[in-house]
Structures are given as C-alpha cells and as structure tokens.
Amino acid sequence: MSDAYIAKKRADQLVAAAESLFAAGVMAHSGHANLSARLDGDRLLLTPGYVRGIRPEDLAVVSFDGQVLEGELQSVSAEIIAMHSVVYRARPDVGAIIHTHSPSATAFAVAHRPLPCRTEPMLRSGQAEEVPVVPWGPRGSDVSVRGIAEILRQRPTTAAALLANHGLLAFGPDSAATARLIVAIEESAEAEIAAAAIGGAVDFPPGAQEAVRAAIARVAS
Numbered sequence: 001m002s003d004a005y006i007a008k009k010r011a012d013q014l015v016a017a018a019e020s021l022f023a024a025g026v027m028a029h030s031g032h033a034n035l036s037a038r039l040d041g042d043r044l045l046l047t048p049g050y051v052r053g054i055r056p057e058d059l060a061v062v063s064f065d066g067q068v069l070e071g072e073l074q075s076v077s078a079e080i081i082a083m084h085s086v087v088y089r090a091r092p093d094v095g096a097i098i099h100t101h102s103p104s105a106t107a108f109a110v111a112h113r114p115l116p117c118r119t120e121p122m123l124r125s126g127q128a129e130e131v132p133v134v135p136w137g138p139r140g141s142d143v144s145v146r147g148i149a150e151i152l153r154q155r156p157t158t159a160a161a162l163l164a165n166h167g168l169l170a171f172g173p174d175s176a177a178t179a180r181l182i183v184a185i186e187e188s189a190e191a192e193i194a195a196a197a198i199g200g201a202v203d204f205p206p207g208a209q210e211a212v213r214a215a216i217a218r219v220a221s
C-alpha cells in the first residue's frame with residue numbers, strides 16, 4: 001500500500017472516530033478535543049484545532065518535533081503536538097491518540113483522583129487498571145509532557161491518563177479502538193460518581209480480568 005493510501009485511510013478513520021464521540025455524547029459542551037494517528041517514521045496526522053464537522057482534508061501532517069509538513073494548524077493544536085509525540089515515542093504499538101474534556105472523566109482529573117476499573121466495558125476496552133493522574137503542567141509545556149512520559153514509564157500497560165485539572169488522554173492501536181476506550185472511561189466515571197450516592201462502587205472479584213479474557217477467546221474461537 002502506498003503512503004498516500006495509508007494516510008487517506010487513517011484520516012477517514014480519525015474523522016469517523018470524532019463523529020462517534022459526538023454521537024455517544026461523551027464530549028464537553030465546547031466539543032473540544034484533539035485526535036491524531038501515527039503515520040510512517042516520525043510523522044502523525046493531527047486535527048487542526050477543531051473536531052466538530054471535521055473532514056479528512058482538514059487534517060494536518062506534522063513531525064514529532066512539531067514541524068507542520070502538510071496542511072495548517074491553529075495555535076491551539078500546535079501547542080499539543082509534543083503531548084501526542086511523547087506517547088508515540090514511548091509506545092511503538094500505539095496507532096492513535098485522543099484527548100477530550102469528557103465531563104465525568106474530567107471531574108476525576110480536577111479532583112486529582114485516579115479512575116478505578118470497575119465496569120466491564122472499561123475492562124474489555126483495554127484499560128484493566130485504574131486510569132492514573134498526570135500532575136498538572138501548562139498545556140503542551142515541558143512540565144506537562146515530562147509528566148506524561150513519567151506516567152508511561154511507571155505504568156507501562158495503561159492505555160489512558162487523566163491530565164490533572166485538564167482532561168483525558170487515551171491511546172490505542174487505532175482510532176476506533178481509542179474512541180471506544182474514551183466512551184468506556186467516560187461511562188465508568190459517570191458510574192463511579194453515581195455509585196458514590198448509594199454507598200460507593202465495588203471492585204471486581206479476583207480473577208475478573210482472566211474470566212473476561214477467557215470469554216472473549218471462546219467467542220473468537
């Protein structure tokens with residue numbers, strides 16, 4: 001497959017992922033988010049500063065070091081290139097990254113509280129552990145990026161992080177899987193907050209992750 005074909009396919013996937021997040025109702029009132037997909041080498045596709053109504057041709061191609069190679073970026077997106085590239089550098093298996101201000105997940109970020117994995121959709125979506133909190137740093141700053149890098153070092157299997165006083169950052173093999181994880185995390189955050197009013201959420205029993213994996217394997221076989 002040519003580089004152009006791969007770039008077009010991943011652009012279409014990013015647009016579909018953005019549309020799915022709006023359809024699921026997990027976006028903030030502002031609709032703020034940024035989405036990216038890995039290309040060949042040290043390049044990525046990035047939304048230009050808005051996502052509502054985004055089209056494939058609106059996406060920009062940028063290098064991991066922040067150079068805009070194709071298209072245009074608003075300054076609001078130029079600030080966050082390092083936030084995406086630090087994840088791609090640390091996780092060669094990551095193919096897409098999504099950052100949102102999903103309201104209930106952001107409530108945990110504002111409270112500086114990790115989000116436990118206590119719902120089966122979250123467990124099945126690739127986050128079979130709590131979502132850790134990255135200490136606050138100005139958006140796109142060296143402080144923020146170093147904090148993300150440190151969480152990735154400390155938690156090598158996490159597929160998401162809460163950015164303190166900011167929002168949610170999730171990553172996965174492709175745009176669709178990452179969008180599904182965003183939805184699962186937001187629903188889990190909503191459930192945690194609701195459960196607090198009736199005595200609090202309860203952890204899975206021991207062996208839950210293995211049981212879910214076995215159930216998935218049975219269906220797939």
